[in-house]
Amino acid sequence: KAGVTQTPRYLIKTRGQQVTLSCSPISGHRSVSWYQQTPGQGLQFLFEYFSETQRNKGNFPGRFSGRQFSNSRSEMNVSTLELGDSALYLCASSLEIHEQYFGPGTRLTVT
Amino acid sequence: GENVEQHPSTLSVQEGDSAVIKCTYSDSASNYFPWYKQELGKRPQLIIDIRSNVGEKKDQRIAVTLNKTAKHFSLHITETQPEDSAVYFCAARDGGTYKYIFGTGTRLKVLA
Numbered sequence: 001k002a003g004v005t006q007t008p009r010y011l012i013k014t015r016g017q018q019v020t021l022s023c024s025p026i027s028g029h030r031s032v033s034w035y036q037q038t039p040g041q042g043l044q045f046l047f048e049y050f051s052e053t054q055r056n057k058g059n060f061p062g063r064f065s066g067r068q069f070s071n072s073r074s075e076m077n078v079s080t081l082e083l084g085d086s087a088l089y090l091c092a093s094s095l096e097i098h099e100q101y102f103g104p105g106t107r108l109t110v111t
Numbered sequence: 112g113e114n115v116e117q118h119p120s121t122l123s124v125q126e127g128d129s130a131v132i133k134c135t136y137s138d139s140a141s142n143y144f145p146w147y148k149q150e151l152g153k154r155p156q157l158i159i160d161i162r163s164n165v166g167e168k169k170d171q172r173i174a175v176t177l178n179k180t181a182k183h184f185s186l187h188i189t190e191t192q193p194e195d196s197a198v199y200f201c202a203a204r205d206g207g208t209y210k211y212i213f214g215t216g217t218r219l220k221v222l223a
Binding site for chain 1: 143153154155157200202208209210211212213214215216
């Protein structure tokens with residue numbers, strides 16, 4: 001089975017712009033979670049989608065949003081980018097209550 | 112709110128020695144505890160996990176123990192090798208919401 005994929009792998013944006021990241025889960029997985037990883041901050045949970053519905057949400061501002069499509073692919077959008085949004089954004093998929101597998105991440109740099 | 116504390120933040124061991132990383136969780140509803148290894152520039156990889164109805168699980172040189180009463184779980188790596196050098200993350204998943212909370216990571220260095 002193909003693993004979790006994320007596009008693009010690298011992105012450079014300027015402050016104030018918006019960005020959309022994409023995640024394709026492992027075939028058959030209906031849960032997709034998004035995390036922000038920064039040095040020293042570990043993995044901060046953004047949100048989780050399950051069967052097109054947001055099931056869990058972390059403590060990020062409303063500038064961070066997401067959605068999931070009927071094929072379980074998920075997108076994450078960040079509006080009005082700030083310098084502090086520079087990070088590695090990881091998505092992970094799981095088969096309902098089973099193990100979670102991570103994608104390679106999208107490295108976002110905001111200048 | 113939910114929290115997972117992980118210690119130590121950095122750990123250096125000599126090749127062949129053992130390494131132990133400890134995590135403490137706050138949410139009593141947590142029932143699944145995975146450990147991930149992240150090498151530099153790579154994605155986190157699931158290396159071992161344990162569910163709340165089990166006290167210990169082993170897989171070759173790695174083992175995880177769980178103390179539900181104390182809300183502690185630990186990763187044990189024996190006979191460490193240079194390729195074990197990485198950042199290790201623990202996590203706890205809430206049994207009702209399925210939400211994961213991660214520890215802040217432990218940078219393990221195995222010195223040859």
